[in-house]
Amino acid sequence: MTWLSIVMSGFVTYLARMTMVALINRKLLGNRIKEVLNYVPAAVFPAIIFPGVFLNDFGSLVEITDPKIYAAGLALVVGFYSRSVIATIVSGLLSYWFIIFFLLR
C-alpha cells in the first residue's frame, strides 16, 4: 500500500461523488431519467442487504435456518410498522443475539 495507490483510489471515489453534483448540468437529464432516480434507494441498498443476510463470509448461500434470516425478517416487520430507524436496527441485533446466544446454546 503506497501513498500513490491511496491518492488514486481517493481520486476515483471523489470523482464518483462529485461528477453528478458539480459537473453535470441537470438539464442534460431527461424527464424519464429523473423519474427513474426516485428508485435509487430501492435499487442500491438491497445489493448491500441481501449479501449481508443471505451469504456467509465465503460468499456462499447460508442455510435456511441461519439466524440472520430470522433476525432480518423481524427487523423488517418492526421497521415497517414503527418507521423508526433505531427500532429496526436494535430489534434486528437483539433478536440476532438472542438466537445465537440463547436459542442455539
Added chain:
Amino acid sequence: MLSKSKIFFKGTTAMLPHMLSVVPFGIITGAIGIEFGFDPLLVYATSLIIFGGASQIIFMQLLSGGASTLVAVTSVGVINSRHLLYGAVLSEYLEKLSFTKKLIISYFIVDQGFAESNKYIKKNKKETNLHYHVLGGGITLWIFWQISTICGIILGSFIPDELGLKFAIPLTFLAVVVNELKKKDHVLVMLVSGFVSLILFDAPFRSYIILSPIIALITALLILRFRK
C-alpha cells in the same frame, strides 16, 4: 422555514442510529489494516482520502494479497461508483450552490447520509437550505468514521467477533428502505436488486455492487414505461 443550523442538526441526529454499524465497522477497518501489516499512517490515510468503509477494507485486502495498484484502484472505483447515483439524486437540491460549495459538499456524500437526507428532502421539499441536511449527516459520519478507524488502528479490534456486528450493516440499510415497502413498484425493484446481487456476487472487482442497481433501475424504467 427552518434555520440552517436546525436543518444541519436534523442531519446530525438522523445519523446517530447508524453509528451502531459505522463505529464497529470503523474500528474493524483500522484494526484490519494493522493486522495486514500496513503502516498506521497509511491505514489512517485511507479513511481520510478514500473515506468509504467497504472499499477501504477491500483495497487493503487486495494489496496485502499482492494485487497490483491498478487492480486495487479499479476495485475501489467500481465499488464506489454507486455514489454517482446518489449525486444524481441529490443534485436537484444542490443545483443552486456555487461550484466551490458543490466541490466541498461532494466529499461528504456517503451511503447512510444520502439515504437519510433523501428521505428528509422528499418530506420537506419546500424548505430552502436542504443541503445543510446533507452536510450535517455527512460531517457527523465523517467525524465518527475518523475517530473509530483511529481507535481500531491504536487499540486493535477489541470488539468480540462472536457478536457478529457485521450484521449491523445490512440492518442499517434495511432500516432506510423499509418505508418504501408499501409501494409495489419499489418492492419489485428491491427484489430484482437483491436477487441479482446474490447471483453476481462473485463477479470481478465486486461489480455486483453497481451492476445490481443498474439492472434494478432498468427494471424501474420498464415499470414506468409499462404504466404509461
